[in-house]
Amino acid sequence: PPGAGAAYRPEIQEEELRRFTARVSAVLQSPEPGPEAVDALQRLHLTVAATKYPRKLDGKFVELLQTVLCSPKSPEQIQVLCAAILREMSPCNDLILSCDEIQDTKLLSLVSSVLLAQGEVAAVGQRVVKVLERRLPEGQSARFLLPVLANVISLSPESLTEEQTNVVSKKLADWLRYASIQQGVAQPSGGFFSSPRTKQPAPITEVDGTVATDFFTVLSVAQHYTQDQWLNMQTFSMLRKWLLCYGGKELNTLNPAGMDRCVTSMVPTTGTAGRLLPPRERLRDKAFEYCQRLIEQSNRRPLKKDDGDLQKACLIEAVTIMDIICKQDSSYVCRAVSFLKILHSRICGDATYARALLPIAQFFLNHSKLAAVDSDAIYKHLFTDIPAQLFHNPSLAFEFVQFCKDNSQLFTDSSSIFRQSFPNLFKFLAWNSPPLISEFVDLLPFLLDAGTTIEIFHLLLDLPCLTAALDIQLRAASLPASEKAGGDPAGKPATCLEAFRHPLYKSMFQYLLRTKSAPQDAPESLVPLRQLLGALAGSPRVVQCAETVPVLLELFFRVVAEFADGSLINQLVVLLLQRSDQLYEIPAFKEDVYRVLGSQLAVLCSLRPALVVELSTEILEFSGAVSNIQSKEAIFTHMAWAVGEYLSVSYDKRCTVEQITRFFETLEAVLFEITQLRPQASTPSCAPRAISVLMATLTKLAARSQDLIPRVSMFLSKMRTFVQSPAATSVYCEEDLEEILIRATELMNLLKMPSVAQFVFTPPQASSRFQREVNDSLPLALRMVTQFLEPAPGSMPV
Amino acid sequence: MVRAFVLLAPGGPAGHAPCRVLYARTFGTPAGTAPGGPRQRLCRKEQLLVVARQVASQCQLLQSSLGCLSSPQLPQLPDELMSLQDAPGGLFQMPPGDPFPEGVTVVWLSVLALAFALVCEPQENLSLAEITLRRLAPRLLLSLRLLGPGADVLLRPDAADGLLDRLLPHGQMLFLNEHFLQAMDRDMGIKTYH
Numbered sequence: 001p002p003g004a005g006a007a008y009r010p011e012i013q014e015e016e017l018r019r020f021t022a023r024v025s026a027v028l029q030s031p032e033p034g035p036e037a038v039d040a041l042q043r044l045h046l047t048v049a050a051t052k053y054p055r056k057l058d059g060k061f062v063e064l065l066q067t068v069l070c071s072p073k074s075p076e077q078i079q080v081l082c083a084a085i086l087r088e089m090s091p092c093n094d095l096i097l098s099c100d101e102i103q104d105t106k107l108l109s110l111v112s113s114v115l116l117a118q119g120e121v122a123a124v125g126q127r128v129v130k131v132l133e134r135r136l137p138e139g140q141s142a143r144f145l146l147p148v149l150a151n152v153i154s155l156s157p158e159s160l161t162e163e164q165t166n167v168v169s170k171k172l173a174d175w176l177r178y179a180s181i182q183q184g185v186a187q188p189s190g191g192f193f194s195s196p197r198t199k200q201p202a203p204i205t206e207v208d209g210t211v212a213t214d215f216f217t218v219l220s221v222a223q224h225y226t227q228d229q230w231l232n233m234q235t236f237s238m239l240r241k242w243l244l245c246y247g248g249k250e251l252n253t254l255n256p257a258g259m260d261r262c263v264t265s266m267v268p269t270t271g272t273a274g275r276l277l278p279p280r281e282r283l284r285d286k287a288f289e290y291c292q293r294l295i296e297q298s299n300r301r302p303l304k305k306d307d308g309d310l311q312k313a314c315l316i317e318a319v320t321i322m323d324i325i326c327k328q329d330s331s332y333v334c335r336a337v338s339f340l341k342i343l344h345s346r347i348c349g350d351a352t353y354a355r356a357l358l359p360i361a362q363f364f365l366n367h368s369k370l371a372a373v374d375s376d377a378i379y380k381h382l383f384t385d386i387p388a389q390l391f392h393n394p395s396l397a398f399e400f401v402q403f404c405k406d407n408s409q410l411f412t413d414s415s416s417i418f419r420q421s422f423p424n425l426f427k428f429l430a431w432n433s434p435p436l437i438s439e440f441v442d443l444l445p446f447l448l449d450a451g452t453t454i455e456i457f458h459l460l461l462d463l464p465c466l467t468a469a470l471d472i473q474l475r476a477a478s479l480p481a482s483e484k485a486g487g488d489p490a491g492k493p494a495t496c497l498e499a500f501r502h503p504l505y506k507s508m509f510q511y512l513l514r515t516k517s518a519p520q521d522a523p524e525s526l527v528p529l530r531q532l533l534g535a536l537a538g539s540p541r542v543v544q545c546a547e548t549v550p551v552l553l554e555l556f557f558r559v560v561a562e563f564a565d566g567s568l569i570n571q572l573v574v575l576l577l578q579r580s581d582q583l584y585e586i587p588a589f590k591e592d593v594y595r596v597l598g599s600q601l602a603v604l605c606s607l608r609p610a611l612v613v614e615l616s617t618e619i620l621e622f623s624g625a626v627s628n629i630q631s632k633e634a635i636f637t638h639m640a641w642a643v644g645e646y647l648s649v650s651y652d653k654r655c656t657v658e659q660i661t662r663f664f665e666t667l668e669a670v671l672f673e674i675t676q677l678r679p680q681a682s683t684p685s686c687a688p689r690a691i692s693v694l695m696a697t698l699t700k701l702a703a704r705s706q707d708l709i710p711r712v713s714m715f716l717s718k719m720r721t722f723v724q725s726p727a728a729t730s731v732y733c734e735e736d737l738e739e740i741l742i743r744a745t746e747l748m749n750l751l752k753m754p755s756v757a758q759f760v761f762t763p764p765q766a767s768s769r770f771q772r773e774v775n776d777s778l779p780l781a782l783r784m785v786t787q788f789l790e791p792a793p794g795s796m797p798v
Numbered sequence: 799m800v801r802a803f804v805l806l807a808p809g810g811p812a813g814h815a816p817c818r819v820l821y822a823r824t825f826g827t828p829a830g831t832a833p834g835g836p837r838q839r840l841c842r843k844e845q846l847l848v849v850a851r852q853v854a855s856q857c858q859l860l861q862s863s864l865g866c867l868s869s870p871q872l873p874q875l876p877d878e879l880m881s882l883q884d885a886p887g888g889l890f891q892m893p894p895g896d897p898f899p900e901g902v903t904v905v906w907l908s909v910l911a912l913a914f915a916l917v918c919e920p921q922e923n924l925s926l927a928e929i930t931l932r933r934l935a936p937r938l939l940l941s942l943r944l945l946g947p948g949a950d951v952l953l954r955p956d957a958a959d960g961l962l963d964r965l966l967p968h969g970q971m972l973f974l975n976e977h978f979l980q981a982m983d984r985d986m987g988i989k990t991y992h
Contacts, residue, residue, distance in 0.1 A: 042953045049955075052843055054836045080956045080963075091827070091838055113968065116826035147967035154799040154919065154969075155826045207975065218973040225981055237972045240923075241799065304976040313925040314973060320923070355925060394860075398889040399924060434859040435890040541863040 014056075017047065021061045028068055033078055041081035049088045062086070062094040070097070070111060072104060083110050090117040099127045105136070109144040116151060125152040125159035133167055142171075143230045150238040157245045165246045169279040172235050172242065177215060177286040179232035183222035204229075207302040207311065217290060219297040219307075219314060239287055240321050247284060248328035281329070288325050288332055291318035295343055312356060319343075319359040326367050336363070337371040348381055354390050357382055358403045365407060380417050384515050387424035391470060394435065397428040401439045411446040422447045424515045426459060430466040433544040437551065444552060445559045450568055453560055455519045457575060460553055461593065462512065462526065464546040464584050468496075468536040469512045469529075476500045499532055530584055537586045546589040550596050557600040561607060569608045573615060576601060577622045577639075580632050598634030602642055609646035613655050616663070619643065624666040626673050629686045637690050640667060644697030644761075648704055660705045667694055667701075668715065675722045688736040692743050695719070699747040703757040713751050719744035800825060800927070800969035801902060802917040803962060804846055805938065808854035808908065817854040820912075821958050822846045825969030828899070845897040852892065853906045853915045860886050861908070879936040879988070885909050887931070889924060907931045912944060916966075923971070930971045933979065937961050937988060960986065 024040045027033060048055050068074050069082040086095065095118055102108045108131065112124045128145050136142055149168070152159055160168075182201040204212045204220045212220055218233050225233075277285060295318050298311040319340065326333045344360050347353035361382050364375035390396050404411070404425065410418040425443075429436050448456060459466075475497055493499035500509055508529040511521060536542055564572070576597055583590050605611060612619065622628060622639060629636045643663055649655045671694045674686055695716065702708040722728055723737045732740075750757045802824040809815035824842060864886060887907035894901045898917075905927040906915040914935045916927050938944060941957050964982055965972065974982065 038956075042955070045955050046952050049952075052840055054839055077956050080959050084955045084959055089839075091835055093835065109963075109967065113825075116968070117824070119827045121826070144967070147970035150799060150970045151826050151968040155828050218978075219975060221975065221977045223977065225978065233973060233978060234970075237970055307976050309925070309929055310973065310975050313923060313929055316925055317923050317973070394888050395924065395928065402891075434856055434863075435888050438893070439891065540865065544859060544863055 017055060018058070020044065020047070021058060025061055025064055028064060028078075033068075033075065038077055038081065041078065041085065045081060045085050045088060048085055054089060057089065057094075059094045062089075062092065063096065066095070066097050069114070070102060070107070072107065079107070079110060083114050086114045087117045090114065091119060099124060102127075103137070103140070105131065105140045105142065105144045109148050112148045112151075116148075116155065121152055121156040122159045124148065125156070128152065129160060129164045129168060132171060141227050141230070143227065143234050146231070146234040146238055150241055153245050154241060160246075166279040169242075169246065169283040172239070173279070173283040173286040175228065175231045175235045176239070176283075176290050179216035179228045180226050181212060181216055181220075182226075184224035184226040184229065186224050206297060206300050207304070207307045208300040209303050210300075214293060215290075217293055217297065219294060219311065236290065236317075239290075240317060240324065243284070243287065243321065243324050243328070247280065247324065284325050284329060284332075287321060288335075291322050291325075292339060294318040295339070299346065308352075312353060315343075315353070315356045316359055319356065319363060323359065323363045323366060326363070330367075330370055333367050333371050337367065337373055340364070341373075344378060348378075351390060354386055354393070355396050355399055357386065358399055362403065362407070365410075376417070383417050383421040383424060387421070387427050388513070388515050391427040391431045392474060394432050397432045398435060398439075401425070401428055401436055401443065405439060405442055408443070408446045414449055414451050419447065419452070420517045421515065422452065422456065422517060423459065426463065426466065427470060427513075429548065430463055430545050431470055431541065433467075433541075433548050437548040440548075440552065441555060444555055448556065448559050450563060450565070452517065453564065453568060454571060454575065455517055455522075456556065457572065458522070458579070460549055460556060461579055461583060462530075463549050463552075464537075464542045464586065464589060465526070465530055465533050466512055467542045467545040468533040468539070469509055471536060471539065471541065472496050472500050472509075472533075473513060493532075496532060496535055505529055505532060525582075527582055530582065534585045537584065543586065543589075546584070546586050547592075549589065550592040553593065553596045554600070557596075557603065561603065564607075566608050566610070569604050570611050570615060573601065573604055573611055574618050576604075577618055577635075580628075580635055594632050594634040598632075598636075598638040601635060602638040605642035605646055609651035610654075612643055612646045613652040613659065616659060620662065620666050623663075624670065626670050629670060629674060629690050633687050633690055637687070637693050640690070640693050640697050643667070644693075644700040647701065657705050660701050661708065664698060664701045664705070664708050664711075667698055668711070670694065671698065671715070675719070675728075677722060677725045677727055679727050685731050688732055688740055691740055695740075695744055695747055699751060699757070700761040702751065703754065703761040706754055706758075709751050709754060713748055716744045716748045716751075799919050799922070800916050800930075800966060800971060801898070801919060802846060802849070802969075803934075803966065804850055804853070804915045804917070805958070806850040806853060806913050806915070807911060808857045808913050811858055817851050819846055819850045820952060821955065823959070823962055848897040849892070849904060849915060849917055850913075852890065853904065853913050856888055856890055856906065857886070857908045857913050860888055877940075879940055880909070882907065882909060882932045882935055885932075885935075887928070903927075905931055907935055909935055909939065912939075914938070926971050926973065930966060933974075934961065934965055937965070937983075937986075940988065 020040075021044070024037075024044055027037045027040050030037070048057070065082045065086055069079050069086065074082075086092070086097070095114070097111060097114055097118075099108055099111050099115060102111055108127070112128070115124050128149050132142055132145060132149075181204050183204055185201055202223075204216060204222050206212050207219055207221055209221075216229055216232055218236050220229070222229065294314045298315045298318075300311075302308050302311060322332070322336050322340070326336050340360055340363055344357070347356060357378075361375075361378055364373070364378055368375045386396075387400065404418075407418075410416060413419060425447075426440075429440050444456075479497075493502040493505065499505040505528065508523050508526055511518070511523050512526070512529065514521070560568075560572070580594065580597060583593060619639065623636070623643065646652075647655060647660060647663055671691070675691065698708075698712050698715070702712040720741060723741045728737060750760065802822060804819060805821040807815075807818045807820055809817045822843075824846070827838070827842075866886070885907055887905070889903060889905050892898065892902050892904060901920055903918045903920065903922060903924065904915055905918060905924060906913055907928075908914075914931055916931055918924070918927055938958060938961055941961065942954055964986060965974075972978075
């Protein structure tokens, strides 16, 4: 065929486009447009679709496309292509398309797709309803119009009047309930094997092959389907949408006000009485019946395996529709409750039905109060068993987390099964990190309160370990029974898999994999388990999970800062320092976590400055360990900064001179060790920033306890020698060394005026914006003081 | 309802082949969308590209976590419908405003070097969406010969439209049991071996 593939360039110029559309025009207007027309239209579509900015097509040409589209004589393929081009161009001012004259329902559907793309929703809605209202001519089927209607109401429900929705509701109810229960017959095709007389139509069957004894539904089986059976399928497919839009607008006139027990609501809704119901209520009634039948039908074992998937989808839809119906008319609640309880006990042990448990639970959350029914067992099973067994099912994981988000108010009650199950919920995230991280960012705040803070802190830091443990759990479960014994309990396990049931590790695994919040059961230490799981630290799933932790940690601290009291903040700081030694061994993970912990440490200290005094033992221990400055630079630096900032009597009256001196000596020792002129192999190298912060902190402390000033000044004066030494120049770059020297000089100069230094370094607590601005401009202040002290440039201390 | 269907080539990891939208279909313009002519059209195209990129990213991440190497090649083009029971796929949400005014859920499926995605309204029946995708994909692969060399899916929008008009008319997902599906395949002239 001409113009196939490689030689064709979509980005053709305007002139070429005009020539091309002229050719297309000619071809389209020929008496019998054939493959050449098809090919031309396909290429035109590509041209129009390929660019981000629209190609302008001649108004007359657009009109031609519309004419060809609407003409019943045009071949179907050409009509489809014209519609595709017109849609691709929409919104288009040259479109004068109207569906008012179109009788053929298939064509009406096609034309509607163009009009809906143009935004002409109301016009389409009106036309479709008009056609549906009347009896359709022979050979025409309403089944092509129902999807159009569904699209109309989802784009703009106000397109239809109440009268129109009533008319349609009536038809929908009939199509739902009264489709033929005989199979259709094959279209007569003539030929050798066609039988001269029509065969007796067979009855429809269920998916398991038995003959159906009740009305037709989407789960009914036939070799050929009749038009009304197609309509039945289409109707059910749009039923939920229709009921949501138009099922509940009015006041519920069948339920007298003040009724709060459904025992007394015995409204006759079935049988002949059903005919007396107004259209909305009648549809509700037929829909409820249909859903009940579907739920029963889903109990059958299908002959075709793939029908099993549809059964489950139907089950979910049926329960959801029942939920909607009960919201719109509470007289249905009693019947629904008993029915769904039976359904629940039928499927709750079957893992393949797990996704259906969610709409069932949602139903009970919405209605069990009205029915005075205890559904705690349902929630308990859902939150305790399902995540533990099926965390690895990504669809279930997604829907379960959505369920939690939709019902987030459930988590506010700290004693509820929902809140208590958060360790289980995190399994979904640990295993399916990329799609669920943004969902958990939304969910985490609801899980956090004073009671869960500490446990969640640990859990977040160990989230990648959880991934690894889940991996092992899955592998252990798939082992044949003979191998499950767990190896020799006396010896050490050789692999992670062996360790899973080994007495040394078993309880640690069990704690990590717990289904409920249990802070009191935490083992002494998970360090051995973390080390063991190090073998899995490179697994892609573990790494993907590790990447989510920094984000969650930042959010964690932000939320906790809003409610934490002094005691909790103190606890967190102590744990933060402890856990910094106990992280899963993934280098990039640890770096990121240190970065977050460091900056959040500073935030916590700013919220509660007194903790520097209250936790002086732990802080001294951490700050005094020289290795910390290298391995956990971010945390160390922020800790040192916080000490300089907040260890002061103006933040806590209990701050003594002895304490200041003790901190001073500890930090001085560290700074001394890392700025040695003759470093040993064991001397850690550290970031220049750490050196600067240590110098500044020591200076600040000295300003508050002026006996220390001579020591600091001498130390600072030695920095010039350090900066010039081979030990330093071989490790640090020139800019960094210069920066260190400048900072040392500034600090020294400041100390020459002790009262100024004291003022600069120990401002009153910043309670006003002005004072906060003073604090923020500290470096500027330092520079100004330095210039004041050194009117002549170049005069540096020896 | 489904707001859009996207067929894309996810491309390689960052830096390699970029993600490309091969075919996309939206179902109606929401009322109240600012009528803006070219701008509206551009906006639509960009929204779909954002979806495609997100699908590509999720696809690559899932394949890496499953330990899949780069897409294997089929020894020959399938001439019947493939079963996609084990094809990797997933679900994710896109929040309101990014990129659509209302939040959406995206259901996706990947087959070799291609991916298929449905952009669904919130609270949609996601089980049915997955079933719908697993039916659309092999039929598209077959009728558009998407896995062959020189596959000109871009040049045959009518074939893709035809399939969508039957299996996902106007974005309406259908509860089709296997026999209904068989009847539809007969209508479309697709030979299947049920």
